[in-house]
Amino acid sequence: MPTTAAGHDGIRVDRVSVTYPNGLTAVRDASFALDPGTICALVGVNGSGKSTLFKAIMGFVRPSAGQVRLAGLPVAAALKRNIVAYVPQSEDVDWNFPVLVEDVVTMGRYGHMNLFRIASREDRRKVDAALERVGMTAFRKRQIGELSGGQKKRVFLARALAQEGRIVLLDEPFTGVDVTTEAAIVALLRELRAAGQVMLVSTHDLGSVPDYCDQVVLLDRTVVAAGPTATVFTRANLERTFGGALRNFSLGGAALHQDADRRSLTVLTDDERPLVFYGDDGRDGADRAPDDTTGRS
Numbered sequence: 001m002p003t004t005a006a007g008h009d010g011i012r013v014d015r016v017s018v019t020y021p022n023g024l025t026a027v028r029d030a031s032f033a034l035d036p037g038t039i040c041a042l043v044g045v046n047g048s049g050k051s052t053l054f055k056a057i058m059g060f061v062r063p064s065a066g067q068v069r070l071a072g073l074p075v076a077a078a079l080k081r082n083i084v085a086y087v088p089q090s091e092d093v094d095w096n097f098p099v100l101v102e103d104v105v106t107m108g109r110y111g112h113m114n115l116f117r118i119a120s121r122e123d124r125r126k127v128d129a130a131l132e133r134v135g136m137t138a139f140r141k142r143q144i145g146e147l148s149g150g151q152k153k154r155v156f157l158a159r160a161l162a163q164e165g166r167i168v169l170l171d172e173p174f175t176g177v178d179v180t181t182e183a184a185i186v187a188l189l190r191e192l193r194a195a196g197q198v199m200l201v202s203t204h205d206l207g208s209v210p211d212y213c214d215q216v217v218l219l220d221r222t223v224v225a226a227g228p229t230a231t232v233f234t235r236a237n238l239e240r241t242f243g244g245a246l247r248n249f250s251l252g253g254a255a256l257h258q259d260a261d262r263r264s265l266t267v268l269t270d271d272e273r274p275l276v277f278y279g280d281d282g283r284d285g286a287d288r289a290p291d292d293t294t295g296r297s
């Protein structure tokens, strides 16, 4: 079986449009393809269609046009085979639902169990390992609603790990988490990438994207640009994607330095960790991805 994005083993979104019953077309003619062993950021302003795209990939909404293929399969077949794991946005979860941490992680194994959902020794071992990997073993008997935001994120990540899906979708995994948890999540994503999994991560945390994402999809109802972070995650493309919704300020020359360094500094932020471009003069850097990020401790 081919293993390129043009082939069958990753995520392939082909000219997908999604129109809600109220007539709003939230995603229009979106196309991109991701190979196994990839972490891809999905970036766009609030309302640009990121969650809608996730819902289309998860089969929660049906595209009005185009198609999604996951590991070469239509969405329904991929879900049936347990190929796709999903880490939802916190707002999409009912935290009052009385369920223990270990039960949430065990749900990741449901697709591997028989009709009666009786966990085997193997299932229990995978749940234990997933809890251990995200550092939540000590919390396994706690009600999910009693956890902090970052702890909840870790639990859903553990559920995705226990599921062992080759495709992992993460909807804003860094929102409301501290720097330590963010670093732990990024480390885990890197491990999964090394193991050949493909991850699509929606995020407003622009400054971190070049750190851990090798691909980027910039979305504004449709795909503005998609491809390697090094060539696509540029100031010019971000300004096209966000329009006036991006905080953007540049400093150069005397406004920035007291020495002879002529380089300017451009800061772009979508309200979470800012992205910083270093240019040679006041306008440079518009077409280059950043060499490095700042703000990361």
Ligand SMILES: Nc1ncnc2c1ncn2[C@@H]1O[C@H](COP(=O)(O)OP(=O)(O)OP(=O)(O)O)[C@@H](O)[C@H]1O
Binding pocket: 020, 021, 022, 024, 026, 044, 045, 046, 047, 048, 049, 050, 051, 052, 053
């Ligand atoms: N069930 C629905 N019915 C009708 N319109 C919807 C529905 N869900 C979302 N929308 C609309 O579709 C558009 C895209 O929403 P979506 O949630 O996909 O954006 P997003 O990029 O994920 O935003 P955010 O960054 O705020 O999470 C918005 O205009 C939203 O109001």
